Amino acid sequence: MAQLDLLPHDSSAARSGYRSAEKSPSAFRTISEVSDELGIPQHVLRFWEHKFEQISPLKRRGGRRYYRPEDVDIIRQIKTLLYEEGYTIKGAVKHFERGDAAQDDAASDDAAAPRVSADTRKVLEALLKDLHALKAEIEPA
Numbered sequence: 001m002a003q004l005d006l007l008p009h010d011s012s013a014a015r016s017g018y019r020s021a022e023k024s025p026s027a028f029r030t031i032s033e034v035s036d037e038l039g040i041p042q043h044v045l046r047f048w049e050h051k052f053e054q055i056s057p058l059k060r061r062g063g064r065r066y067y068r069p070e071d072v073d074i075i076r077q078i079k080t081l082l083y084e085e086g087y088t089i090k091g092a093v094k095h096f097e098r099g100d101a102a103q104d105d106a107a108s109d110d111a112a113a114p115r116v117s118a119d120t121r122k123v124l125e126a127l128l129k130d131l132h133a134l135k136a137e138i139e140p141a
Contacts, residue, residue: 028066
């Protein structure tokens, strides 16, 4: 019986050693894996290493980078700050220096409600009360 060759010999997967199973969440990742996973170009990841001291991949002989799961989480946070929340690089660096990132993680882990002022809370509670009253009026008894 002939052996099936599922990958062409010139593909990057064949050169790098194809693995059918996904990596463990605790496994180290190469820069290309992080780039592909997060959609961030490799040169941007290298630039962020210089700007954010929190990113510290292991570097092996030849300069090959291996990112820890913690590094990937931090990169994900940086991406969110820069691309989704509109921070500048300088603002994101300050965000991490103040420890806001650690507070953000704790808040998201606890599924805590966003912080609102007492006045805003009163307005929201009044709106909620009005909505419940309207709902009671339109629902059949």
